[in-house]
Amino acid sequence: MAGTTLLLVGVVLVVVVVFTSSYRVSYLVRDNYKSLNSRIHYYGMFGLLSTGLPVLIIYLLWWLLIPFYFEASVVKDLVNSLEISPDENISLLVAQVETIRDTFLSADLSKKSEVFNHNGTINFEVLASLYDSVNQPFDPETRPLLFQVGYDLWLLEKNANNSFHLVLFLMMAGSVSVYIFVVNPSFKARYYVENIVLGILIAAAGIAIITTLGIVVSMLFETFRFFELHEWKDFFFGYTWAPNFHGDSEMSILPLLFGTVYISIFALLVAVPVGLFSAIYLAEYASSYTRSIAKPMLEVLAGIPTIVYGLFALITFGPFLRDFFGDGGAFGVNWMSDARSVATAGTVMGMMLIPFVSSLSDDIINAVPQSLRDGSYGLGATQSETIRLVILPAALPGIVGAILLAASRAIGETMIVVLGAGAIAKFSGNPLEAMTTITTRIVSQLTGDGDFNSPETLVAFALGLSLFLITLFLNVIALYVVRKYREQYD
Numbered sequence: 001m002a003g004t005t006l007l008l009v010g011v012v013l014v015v016v017v018v019f020t021s022s023y024r025v026s027y028l029v030r031d032n033y034k035s036l037n038s039r040i041h042y043y044g045m046f047g048l049l050s051t052g053l054p055v056l057i058i059y060l061l062w063w064l065l066i067p068f069y070f071e072a073s074v075v076k077d078l079v080n081s082l083e084i085s086p087d088e089n090i091s092l093l094v095a096q097v098e099t100i101r102d103t104f105l106s107a108d109l110s111k112k113s114e115v116f117n118h119n120g121t122i123n124f125e126v127l128a129s130l131y132d133s134v135n136q137p138f139d140p141e142t143r144p145l146l147f148q149v150g151y152d153l154w155l156l157e158k159n160a161n162n163s164f165h166l167v168l169f170l171m172m173a174g175s176v177s178v179y180i181f182v183v184n185p186s187f188k189a190r191y192y193v194e195n196i197v198l199g200i201l202i203a204a205a206g207i208a209i210i211t212t213l214g215i216v217v218s219m220l221f222e223t224f225r226f227f228e229l230h231e232w233k234d235f236f237f238g239y240t241w242a243p244n245f246h247g248d249s250e251m252s253i254l255p256l257l258f259g260t261v262y263i264s265i266f267a268l269l270v271a272v273p274v275g276l277f278s279a280i281y282l283a284e285y286a287s288s289y290t291r292s293i294a295k296p297m298l299e300v301l302a303g304i305p306t307i308v309y310g311l312f313a314l315i316t317f318g319p320f321l322r323d324f325f326g327d328g329g330a331f332g333v334n335w336m337s338d339a340r341s342v343a344t345a346g347t348v349m350g351m352m353l354i355p356f357v358s359s360l361s362d363d364i365i366n367a368v369p370q371s372l373r374d375g376s377y378g379l380g381a382t383q384s385e386t387i388r389l390v391i392l393p394a395a396l397p398g399i400v401g402a403i404l405l406a407a408s409r410a411i412g413e414t415m416i417v418v419l420g421a422g423a424i425a426k427f428s429g430n431p432l433e434a435m436t437t438i439t440t441r442i443v444s445q446l447t448g449d450g451d452f453n454s455p456e457t458l459v460a461f462a463l464g465l466s467l468f469l470i471t472l473f474l475n476v477i478a479l480y481v482v483r484k485y486r487e488q489y490d
Contacts, residue, residue, distance in 0.1 A: 038189040050192075051176055054171070055172055074094055075094060082180070097149050101150045219465040223458075226459055236253065237252070239427070241441070243445065244456070249456055257466075259425065260439075262431075263345050263417060267346045267352075270351065270354075271352075275353070279357070280361075282294060284294060301351065309415070310348075310419035313385060314339065318339025321336060339432055342430075342433065343431040345421035346431070361402050363393075364395045365391060395486075408475065412439060417440050421434060421436060442460045
């Protein structure tokens with residue numbers, strides 16, 4: 001608490017100095033603003049960036065990296081105390097220690113004198129009476145050690161955080177002091193501010209690239225481990241998906257890929273016509289009043305969580321289809337035995353994708369210059385001819401990009417497919433039958449208590465990498481189409 005208070009005081013100090021520095025510079029020039037090297041607000045902005053930004057970066061790095069240090073410290077203590085190998089799976093013990101640490105963090109330690117003996121050891125009888133919730137799950141033989149390590153971890157984090165906050169406060173105080181003496185009317189504040197902002201933009205782009213590389217590399221290593229344990233020919237060229245934990249699993253991506261593509265195409269057959277036609281209507285035919293109402297209503301679809309779409313598919317749309325195509329339905333056929341099917345998931349997913357196609361296509365159509373429309377009308381073309389022969393060809397690259405973006409979204413969808421499509425991996429052209437996709441199998445293989453050293457679990461990473469490559473291929477195609485057919489307008 002004391003460290004946090006110091007940090008808040010430092011933040012207030014930085015804010016006060018930043019706002020007062022501008023007035024200080026203004027006072028030094030005596031209202032002769034022509035003698036300033038930069039505008040007044042650049043001096044305050046430089047103060048904010050130079051004093052607050054380094055502290056913010058260090059603060060974020062601390063909270064991102066310090067948990068790894070604390071975990072390593074816990075593992076070291078457990079290895080030394082229990083005399084076990086560091087290669088053994090001690091994740092459960094570490095989780096128990098962290099539970100005890102959290103108990104110390106949230107508990108009232110006013111009775112600390114009762115919990116700890118005079119020699120510093122823990123009185124477990126008193127501790128058990130105070131924290132019954134953490135006394136039950138632990139092995140009686142290792143419980144004393146776990147409580148001791150948990151307390152040591154709590155004390156280490158407490159002292160480390162207080163020291164860190166004190167260091168941050170001193171850094172801010174030092175930065176403010178230096179800033180006061182450095183800033184003067186001749187200081188090139190604008191130059192330094194623009195360079196700092198440029199550095200922030202470059203860092204943001206770098207973080208995005210590094211994140212992508214990190215995801216790919218992590219999947220690559222686990223995928224290589226999977227192919228060391230499972231035959232790659234069976235994965236890429238097999239016809240059966242039947243994972244089990246008895247050593248004879250058949251795990252082929254082909255039936256999963258078939259289901260993924262099938263459901264995605266079904267979804268696009270719903271989303272593309274509806275989304276594109278609605279975009280054309282809103283951009284070219286609708287009045288301002290109609291557009292102001294219809295456009296936000298379409299955007300509401302984009303804000304609905306995918307789990308809600310999944311529930312809608314499971315309890316509403318799926319039974320609706322079954323009432324028509326199932327046994328005893330309106331058509332008198334028995335084509336559909338379950339509410340879960342390709343048609344169920346594909347149609348609901350298409351509803352979800354309508355805003356993706358509609359909004360992007362609408363913006364692209366509106367971006368076509370009015371001069372092209374006027375030229376077409378001047379040559380005697382009707383409105384429909386202008387749309388078909390002028391506007392749509394001009395907006396085609398963007399529309400194709402929007403469709404491929406929707407396709408990528410459909411391929412990566414999980415919740416709608418889990419609830420609406422079923423979990424059966426097979427080859428079938430019947431849209432009224434249940435099927436599954438790559439994403440659902442990834443969730444299934446990583447759910448539960450599976451060992452991350454078995455091929456049945458590691459296959460999720462191979463599936464994830466395959467899905468990444470598919471979506472990357474679609475994005476490359478979209479980029480190629482946009483660049484090849486893009487029109488430049490003055």
